[in-house]
Amino acid sequence: MSEEKTVDIESMSAKDALGYFLPKVDEDARKAKKEGRLVCWSASVAPPEFCTAMDIAIVYPETHAAGIGARHGAPAMLEVAENKGYNQDICSYCRVNMGYMELIKQEALTGKTPEVLKNSPASPIPLPDVVLTCNNICNTLLKWYENLAKELNVPLINIDVPFNHEFPVTKHAKQYIVGEFKHAISQLEELCGRPFDYEKFFEVQKQTQRSIAAWNKIATYFKYKPSPLNGFDLFNYMGLAVAARSLNYSEITFNKFLKELDEKVANKKWAFGDNEKSRVIWEGIAVWIALGHTFKELKGQGALMTGSAYPGMWDVSYEPGNLESMAEAYSRTYINCCLEQRGAVLEKVVRDGKCDGLIMHQNRSCKNMSLLNNEGGQRVQKNLGVPYVIFDGDQTDARNFSEAQFDTRVEALTEMMADKKASEGGNH
């Protein structure tokens, strides 16, 4: 507490708040572990509200892996996982996490820190007392967390969410998910040895909604043309939407960012100055291992990212106190929905961001997000006349990404967009 008093959050910029709060999530977990409180490892779009209500600190292996990737620490973790037998075709978030878990497990068992861990830029996170997963974004998460639970001998809470072959989410699906929530609550009660704190849960739900309302509002700034908002900022701030949406950390930071965006609009300070030549959607997970390169290549072409369906996965808006509404929110993530809904989401992002083109990440680590890239791109091209390009990559395994290949595809897309504008009588 004394540490918090010395930090002047009020006067921080949004960027500084992000830099303060994001590592604080891991710091809180380390502190909880030290004080004998429980720590949970959670999938990124699993509902954190239940654990937060029971005062369980949460860390997020996907965010953690992305951070390791962005700091160029992924190869060492991948090697540890691959030496254990995890194939290169498995999701690289999973492999980075398996590698990291293996190292901290060794550390806990032997009392010695493995050299690889000593040299890793990974933010230290404690071993979990429980793991929480949810298959609303991916099915690999089931096996990944089952594996964690088995390797670490900790309980697994799995919230099973049916795939939405129809949309909107059906009544019976929502009821089933509410049943899953109730089962998770009973597991937590057993784990904590006390009744579930429904009062705190309601407060956590309300906090989550305030955080998410602010998160959703950020993307609305893409309506400006030129845009004050650079879409890559969403990738940066997303860490808090994932790891702190049930805490006020995210609400505070997002509101600061919104204030700064308002100032930019008032002062006509646009993301690319007067060099916004085109606007593109980024479909799929960021290439964390080459975030700087991918951004610089687009910037060099004057192509501003003004939309992505990916950050919208954390739009878990619901009515606090209503479990069915919460079930619906955690079920409707666009990759858990039929092609029709997924296509509609993509089209909306293109329209809202006034986009001229679509860049799609054929992510070797995420078959679920990549499998229908072609269909999504074709639909957008047919319905909105917007060209698309697909590049081969990976979120955290550099072996699956080539800078030169990415650059060629982006440049070809920007030339296509420029030719299209010129043929329609616009500026070349």
Place this chain on the structure above:
Amino acid sequence: MYTLGIDVGSSSSKAVILEDGKKIIAQAVVEIGTGSSGPERVLDEVFEKTNLKIEDMANIIATGYGRFNVDCAKGEVSEITCHAKGALFECPGTTTILDIGGQDVKSIKLNSQGLVMQFAMNDKCAAGTGRFLDVMSKVLEIPMSEMGDWYFKSKHPAAVSSTCTVFAESEVISLLSKNIPKEDIVAGVHQSIAAKACALVRRVGVGDDLTMTGGGSRDPGVVDAVSKELGIPVRVALHPQAVGALGAALIAYDKIKK
């Protein structure tokens, strides 16, 4: 007015000098690409064929993987746009292009105005590229220039099912050790390239005709295998390897004409 296009690829460098955006004055191909003396040598070669000097060029555009390392270039354009422009110039009316280069295979779909509507390229894999053919020709001890002749001798093409170049090489070695006739292995290699490359054509949409460009299209066996795989006639650009450089020279002309 003269313009120059230079295409620095992964395994070759190409240059074209164009007069008034209409007539090819000279073209040259050097079989080494980016990171080598290729770009310099191809410029020497293309100018040796004319009385012109680099100073006579009104504009110079570079394309290909090495496009950013061409000092004399006044601009860079991606190989997609350049290939589309060059292929359309050599084969007017074409709507689909398949380019088989040293490490890239690309298929490009054009609309009736010649604008690029869609393109697809190979991912991080050399299957279906010129490199695949190059590796196999070495294993088979048949020069690249003769691979086409062997293809047409085959009566029972062998199946080369691996798409990975390294695994396919092992497969070819295994076929050789089983004494499968070389011509049948060659035909299998060609069919394997065609299958991989045509998957990209299908992705952008097969049109009524197809124009092939790139070093791969100099092998008549590859052209025949692609035509059979897609069941449509295939045209080969007049200067298949120089199409990208030609497109760059055309764009160089268009840019200053504006």
